[in-house]
Amino acid sequence: MVKKREIAVSVNGARYAIEVRINDTLLDVLRDGLGLTGTKEGCAAGDCGACTVLLGGKAVNACLVLAVEADGAGVMTVEGLAQGEELDPVQQGFVQEGAVQCGFCTPGMLMSAKGLLRENPCPTETEVRRAIAGNLCRCTGYVRIVRAIMSASASAVSGHDLRGER
Amino acid sequence: MQKYLPFRDYFAPRTQEEALQLVREQGPAGRVLAGGTDLLIAMREKGLHAECLINIKRIADLGGIGSLPDGGLRIGATTTLYEVETSAAVRRASSVLSEAAGTIGSVQIRNLGTIGGNVANASPAADTTPALLVLDAEMEILSASGTRIVAAERFFTGPGKTVMEQGEILAAIRIPPSAPGTRTAYIKFGPRQAMDIAVVGVAVALKLDGDGSCRDARVALGAVAPTPMRARRAEVALIGAIDERSVEKAAEEACGEAKPISDVRASGSYRRHLVGILLKRAVKLALAREHAAA
Ligand SMILES: Cc1cc2nc3c(=O)[nH]c(=O)nc-3n(C[C@H](O)[C@H](O)[C@H](O)COP(=O)(O)OP(=O)(O)OC[C@H]3O[C@@H](n4cnc5c(N)ncnc54)[C@H](O)[C@@H]3O)c2cc1C
Ligand code: FES
Ligand code: FES
Numbered sequence: 511m512v513k514k515r516e517i518a519v520s521v522n523g524a525r526y527a528i529e530v531r532i533n534d535t536l537l538d539v540l541r542d543g544l545g546l547t548g549t550k551e552g553c554a555a556g557d558c559g560a561c562t563v564l565l566g567g568k569a570v571n572a573c574l575v576l577a578v579e580a581d582g583a584g585v586m587t588v589e590g591l592a593q594g595e596e597l598d599p600v601q602q603g604f605v606q607e608g609a610v611q612c613g614f615c616t617p618g619m620l621m622s623a624k625g626l627l628r629e630n631p632c633p634t635e636t637e638v639r640r641a642i643a644g645n646l647c648r649c650t651g652y653v654r655i656v657r658a659i660m661s662a663s664a665s666a667v668s669g670h671d672l673r674g675e676r
Numbered sequence: 677m678q679k680y681l682p683f684r685d686y687f688a689p690r691t692q693e694e695a696l697q698l699v700r701e702q703g704p705a706g707r708v709l710a711g712g713t714d715l716l717i718a719m720r721e722k723g724l725h726a727e728c729l730i731n732i733k734r735i736a737d738l739g740g741i742g743s744l745p746d747g748g749l750r751i752g753a754t755t756t757l758y759e760v761e762t763s764a765a766v767r768r769a770s771s772v773l774s775e776a777a778g779t780i781g782s783v784q785i786r787n788l789g790t791i792g793g794n795v796a797n798a799s800p801a802a803d804t805t806p807a808l809l810v811l812d813a814e815m816e817i818l819s820a821s822g823t824r825i826v827a828a829e830r831f832f833t834g835p836g837k838t839v840m841e842q843g844e845i846l847a848a849i850r851i852p853p854s855a856p857g858t859r860t861a862y863i864k865f866g867p868r869q870a871m872d873i874a875v876v877g878v879a880v881a882l883k884l885d886g887d888g889s890c891r892d893a894r895v896a897l898g899a900v901a902p903t904p905m906r907a908r909r910a911e912v913a914l915i916g917a918i919d920e921r922s923v924e925k926a927a928e929e930a931c932g933e934a935k936p937i938s939d940v941r942a943s944g945s946y947r948r949h950l951v952g953i954l955l956k957r958a959v960k961l962a963l964a965r966e967h968a969a970a
Contacts, residue, residue: 533681643870644782
């Protein structure tokens with residue numbers, strides 16, 4: 511018998527008291543327990559970033575966090591970005607720039623972008639690239655993703671040249 | 677790969693005393709869990725067996741960055757690599773450590789992974805350990821009988837092996853204040869710019885006199901021996917006036933001192949070649965920097 515624990519977590523602003531197996535990952539519980547299947551599993555080894563969520567406001571790989579470790583913490587997943595019908599600026603940026611192809615990497619990319627912009631609203635292109643270094647995309651070649659994140663940032667608003675910087 | 681993590685118990689102690697008691701009670705079946713970025717993967721992919729995980733991240737005394745009476749820095753073991761990378765205090769006092777932490781994995785890995793985990797895991801290719809060697813760092817090790825301090829250089833005994841014994845926990849890393857005029861650099865070489873383990877890592881710390889000559893030098897190498905290592909003959913070669921000849925000599929010495937193996941990432945001879953190249957680059961980079969320590 512696998513031991514279970516009750517944990518209290520806030521996910522996308524909603525509070526939950528849920529029973530989890532001690533060896534469930536946060537990713538398992540988000541997807542299978544709470545039905546939040548936006549967060550993806552690619553590698554289960556920290557390499558691909560498809561499982562990226564914000565834990566306590568910081569981008570982390572949900573495949574490397576035990577659900578019991580999240581007890582008492584706040585989690586934000588891709589489902590928490592939009593406010594009703596209104597997309598988050600990072601989502602808006604991805605739509606505008608056509609930064610989505612198959613879409614498997616997109617939730618993780620969006621959360622890495624969100625994590626970056628929370629701390630650094632006005633990043634350079636180099637900083638954007640560093641922020642998504644742990645997110646693999648097999649389709650887009652990253653150029654449009656970088657543009658999308660730049661366009662969602664305050665760098666765009668302040669007239670920063672999106673295409674010029676190397 | 678096995679996705680299911682086969683352990684049967686989990687604890688999240690709030691105090692050091694509770695944690696030490698758990699570590700003692702569980703014995704070899706228990707494992708300390710910090711960021712989990714090495715441990716969970718070793719359990720899933722490498723068949724590492726642990727019956728019980730003891731999460732130490734809720735213990736306030738094991739986290740945080742503070743100063744020591746001698747002006748040095750005390751970095752709690754559970755401080756994340758991201759905090760080490762970005763903390764103003766660490767950048768000021770030991771920028772080479774921030775620099776090394778910033779080369780690890782991805783933002784997500786650095787937000788989870790801790791400096792204590794990087795050290796305790798004792799991978800020969802870990803990025804923070806060469807930086808800790810050139811900083812003359814000390815490991816603060818906690819057990820039921822109290823605290824003992826071990827110099828970074830004596831802490832590592834082999835791949836995945838340290839002087840820590842059953843029942844001990846790494847509590848913090850102490851960085852002594854650096855002498856005025858110290859310049860440092862860490863260079864990591866790998867095929868990719870991010871998300872790659874070092875093929876070779878080189879850290880240097882040069883203590884310069886007012887006239888620019890080198891009074892004392894530290895050179896440490898990663899991924900070229902069973903443990904991170906000081907290259908002492910290279911250090912000697914750097915003392916005095918630093919010019920092309922002395923740097924060339926230091927590079928030669930470091931190549932000779934390295935004891936690299938061949939593996940999937942690189943051949944031993946390529947690693948040896950890289951040691952010389954990276955040492956020269958690291959010295960040049962360090963010299964081009966202003967001394968940052970207060
Ligand atoms: C995708 C990916 C990329 C990576 N890239 C790099 C890289 O570029 N460079 C690099 O150096 N590393 C890299 N790593 C390895 C890892 O992220 C680091 O070594 C990290 O610092 C480990 O810290 P942790 O807190 O996650 O340790 P954990 O996994 O929690 O623990 C590691 C080991 O140390 C023990 N331990 C942890 N803390 C303590 C303590 N305080 N006292 C006693 N024992 C303790 C644990 O029991 C375990 O055996 C990477 C890992 C992944 C998954
Ligand atoms: S599924 Fe977590 S990083 Fe790939
Ligand atoms: S859009 Fe297909 S992986 Fe990125």
